[in-house]
Amino acid sequence: MNKETSLADAVAELRDGMVIGIGGWGARRKPMALVRQILRSDLKDLTLVGFGGPEVGMLCAAGKVRKLIYGFVSLDHIPLEPYFRKAREAAAVEINEYDEGMFLIGLRAAAERVPFAPTRIGIGTDVLTYNPHLKMVNSPYGDGEALVAVPAIRTDVSLVHVSRADRFGNVQTDGPDPYFDNLIARAADKVIASTESLCDRMDVSHPDTVKSSLFDRTMVQAVVNAPLGAHPTTAHDAYGWDMAHLKAYGATAREDDGWARYMQDFVADSEAAYLDNVGGADAVARLPIPQF
Amino acid sequence: MSTDTFTLAELMISAAARAFANDGEVMANGIGTLPRIAAGLAKLTLNEKLMLSDGEAYALETPLPLNVALEDRPGASGWMPYHRVFESLWSGRRHAMVTPVQIDRFAQSNISCLGDFNAPKVQLLGVRGFPGNSISHRNSMLVTSHDRRTFVPGEVDVVSSAGYSDRLVPEGAKRPEVDIALVVTPLCVMDFKGPDNAAQVLSLHPGVSFEEVADATGFELLRAPGMAVTAVPIDEELQIIRQLDPDNLRARAIKGDPPGVRQEAA
Incomplete structure (x- = not known):
């Protein structure tokens, strides 16, 4: 194999x-x-x-x-x-x-191959308003409390x-x-x-x-x-994120043809070209792991 | 103590630390520069039972100074990767201090976006963990500007954390057990423990009038019984604050890094 x-x-x-x-x-x-x-x-x-x-x-x-x-x-x-x-x-x-936790609950439901999982998260917030596909489900136990049914993701x-x-x-x-x-x-x-x-x-x-x-x-x-x-993101324990590159990438969002330029200047036609364009493999491998 | 010995940021850190004083044994998560220093200060001066985190993946017993060198980092007492943060917050044994973009009279807050959710004027972070945090454990807020764009009239644009309101509680669901400890601003310390969870000023920062705070707030504010002047930080607190933030990142938190006691207009 x-x-x-x-x-x-x-x-x-x-x-x-x-x-x-x-x-x-x-x-x-x-x-x-x-x-x-x-x-x-x-x-x-x-x-x-x-x-x-x-x-x-x-x-x-x-x-x-x-x-x-x-x-x-x-x-x-x-x-x-x-x-x-x-x-x-x-x-x-x-x-x-x-919500981040609700998102994790939806992934977990998918992992468990069930159609949804119940939670109280979202109640009292506009997460319910702006995800109108979300349905409520009544607990079959006890007092029948209505809970949010997060669909499996x-x-x-x-x-x-x-x-x-x-x-x-x-x-x-x-x-x-x-x-x-x-x-x-x-x-x-x-x-x-x-x-x-x-x-x-x-x-x-x-x-x-x-x-x-x-x-x-x-x-x-x-x-x-x-x-x-993983560049420009962190890959523990090998190398850290490249904030300078992420800033340069972010700055292109303010230019009219910024994305086309980013594609041409960095992404190019192969990973080998990409690594050259961002300063070379050695420089990427030396990016420090971020500290918090 | 002379009036120029501490900054407004330091006054706010000292005030914010008190939010954690009566928490018992919980994980204190101060998210952002001033809240993080405040949680560390609380651990060292007000509540030794607090569990801290490094903001990445570990639980700590010794506060982690900002910008600390790798070799000076305190050892970890436990593992706290994100999946465990969710488990912790669902248990209720956590107190987060956060910085929302908008807050309303119901203590609802917003970090998702400004304007119409379906075509935002300004996209912010998304609701992140606010909905779950707000119904699972105690929360406090620390904001770095006090005006009507922060403390909005009506309701926040996108309700990201639940507040003291039934409007977004579906039929048959339990009203969330919202628990807001303190709201610390550059002008005052507030809570939402007035009649019917009305917002009330607990203390005014030195030199600030209630009228000024009320004018800068988009909803009605009450004077809490016994409303006082915010206690100024004592020397021990200032020393700890400096140890926890040796590079003075706190100076960048409030525009102009003003002194803790208002200077008279020239």
């Missing part, structure tokens, strides 16, 4: 109109090499699901997004994602804006960036916080994992760190070897 797939072949599996889950959190551990390959493709009408970061802004800027389902969209030290903001203020995309494919993977699709993820990659993966029909490094067999090369595995290989359809593939 060998799930190693090229970046191009992995993204060639995606189809217009798909619901795509994206792991990571804000400007942290986003599968950006896969996202850039989508930017280079003709894909369109996508629905994105995630705790959003630059991938949301970029895919919106490229006109590839029909709908967003999110708990937030942010670049951490740059609180407001500039292209997400632009897309929202132009009313260019359909959205389901959920299923994805067709989820994209996740990991620290290590093997050819079977076993994955390990370093860093202080797993975020919700396990649920983003479990909510999917299939997972494409991009990885900082690829080995033949995890049980031979990295048996001492198996607890850093966030989901098992039965979920994983393809593994893409993409060193530095």
Whole structure:
């Protein structure tokens, strides 16, 4: 068994109109090499699901997004994602804006393969007003309290960036916080994992760190070897986010042809060209891990 | 103590720390520069039972100074990744201090967007965790400007945290148990514990009049019984504040970094 797939072949599996889950959190551990390959493709009408970061802004800027389902969209030290903001203020995309915890409950329902999960979150707020598809459900126990029924947030494919993977699709993820990659993966029909490094067999090369595995290989359809593939977001414990690049990216949102320029100057036609354009692999590998 | 020995930001930190004094054993999350210093100050001076976090993924017993060097970071006492933050907040054992963009007379707040939700005038962060926080545990607010754009007439544009109102509570649902401890502003300290959860001023910062606060607020404010002048920070508090923020990031929190006691107009 060998799930190693090229970046191009992995993204060639995606189809217009798909619901795509994206792991990571804000400007942290986003599968950006896969996202850039989508930017280079003709894909369109996508629905994105995630705790959003630059991938949301970029895919919106490229006109590839029909709908967003999110708990937030942010670049951490740059609180407001500039292209997400632009897309929202132009009313260019359909959205389901959920509370972060409610979003996690919807992912968990999808992972459990049930149609919804009950919560009190949202009551007393406009989350109910602006997600009119949300229905209430009465508890079958006790006093019959009405609760919000969060619909399962299923994805067709989820994209996740990991620290290590093997050819079977076993994955390990370093860093202080797993975020919700396990649920983003479990909510999917299939997972494409991009990885900082690829080995033949995890049980031979990295048996001492198996607890850093966030989901098992039965979920994983393809593994893409993409060193530095989270840039400009953080990939613990390898390298930190590139705030200077994120600021430069954000600044292009204020220019008339800013997005076209960003595509041409940075994303270009390959990851090798991208890494050259952002200062080279050595410089990316040296980006310091952010401290809080 | 002379009037120029502390800044307005330091006065607000000292006042904000008191929000956590009677919490017992909860996780205190001060989100943003001034709230984070306030939570650390509370832990060191008012409530040793507080559990702190580093703002990333760990629980702490020693407050983490801002901009601290890696080698000077206190050790972690526990693991607090985001999934555990949600578990913690659902348990109710948390007190968050946050900075909303808009607050209304029902203590509802907004960080989602300004204007029409379906075509926002200004997109902000999204509701983030505010809806769940607001119905699960105690919350406080600290804002860095006090005007009618922050304390809005009517209701906030997008209700992100639940307040003392039934309008958005569906039939058959329980009214959320909203618990707002303190609201700290550059002019005063408020709460929503007046009659029928009316907003009331607990203390005015030195040199500020009630009329000035009322004029800068888009809804009716009451004088709390015993309304006082905000207690100024004592030397011990100022020393701790400086230790927790050695690079003086707090100076950037309030426009112009004004002194803690109003200077007479020249």
